[in-house]
Structures are given as C-alpha cells and as structure tokens.
Amino acid sequence: MASVELRGITVQYPSARTPALYGLDLCAQDGRFTVIAGDLRSGKSTLLRVVAGQEPPDAGRVLIGGVDVTEVPAHDRDAVIVFQNYALYPHMDVQENMSFALRVAGVPPAERLDRVREAARLLDLEEQLGWTPERLTGPQRQQVALARAVVRRPAVLLMDDPLTALPPALKDHTAGLIRSLARTLNVTTLYATAEPGPVASVADRLLRLDSGQLREDTAVS
C-alpha cells in the first residue's frame, strides 16, 4: 500500500483568474481514510486528478509510496478515481462490468472471478452479478462503480463525491459501506466532498480545502 504526498502543488487553468490549487501540501497516510471537504469549485476534483496523473501541476511534486511520480503517466500510477458521474457499460452485466478492466489488463480468468466475487461480497452485490445495469437502483450502480475500481486493487483510491446523487436516506448506509470496504482492503483513500456530513464520523482525518490550500478541519471531527 502507499502514502500520498503533495508538495507545493499549484494548478493554474489558463482560462481562470486565480489558481485552482496554490502551493498545496498534503500527506495522507498509508491505509488511512482522508476526507477532503470543500465548497463547490474549490478545487477538490483538480486535487484528485493531480494525484491520479490526469492533471499535470504547474508547480510542485506528487509522491505515492514515497516515490516521486510527478512525471509518471496516469496509466502507470497505482491510483484509481471513482467519479460522481459514473457510467456503467449498459450491455454488460454487473460481473462483466466489474471484470472488464481486469480482462483488458490480462488478468487470468480464475483470478478475475476471485476478485469480482470478493468485491461483490464486500459491496453487497452478490445477488446482482448477473443483472444488467438497467435493473439496478441508483445506490447499487454506485456500488458497482466502486467495485469496478477496487477489483483493480489499487494502492490509492480517489473518490470524487460518490454519494452526491444518492437520496439522503441512503447516504449514511453507503458511507459506512465505503468505509468498511476501504478498511478491509487497507487502501489509502482520499475522499473529496462538498458535504462531509455522512463520512465525517468514519474518517481517519478531515481536511478542508480553502483558497487552493488544505487545512485540518476543526469544525467537524
């Protein structure tokens, strides 16, 4: 597994007046669940994309597991993003959706099956493995999107407000599921959200993104 360290990260989009991230420092410990709270457009998605290698910073360094990966392309980083607007493959059943990336990566069929079954068990999706996405509820689709990320066994899991689209009554339940998943897999998790309420109680650490920089959050803990 792996710690995530950002040192002096600045991202300035050419069309923006101010930087999305400005000299930002972060050290997220190995295997811990770190919540990054911030208002809309505060730079949360940009931060996750910098860690994943999808947004090259204008300044600063990115380290995963103590190794400087700033110049390493996204596909060679051991970090996966689960987006708020996930898209499942509509013509594939849940099991195929979950194992697709493994097939592309050349993982042998028996191991694919093991990993898919483990993720399905952890995310309460065992009964739905043969279903197509149209039969799933919104929360189940979100769980499949999450399962699709974790079957790849990344060292770092990056979550971009995955509960946003869920009805309020299901947010706490799904937050608990996500937390126990991260704990079972011992995966370093950065969880960005505009609404930290449902995950604040399960976080190892809560940070707030403010003016492109991170601070420990003393308001919610």
Ligand SMILES: Nc1ncnc2c1ncn2[C@@H]1O[C@H](COP(=O)(O)OP(=O)(O)OP(=O)(O)O)[C@@H](O)[C@H]1O
């Ligand atoms: N590709 C881009 N080009 C130009 N500006 C961008 C781009 N992506 C994001 N921004 C701007 O950077 C700032 C931070 O955006 P970002 O999406 O990282 O924030 P966020 O906190 O994730 O927002 P939200 O919660 O609304 O998803 C915003 O002002 C946004 O308009």
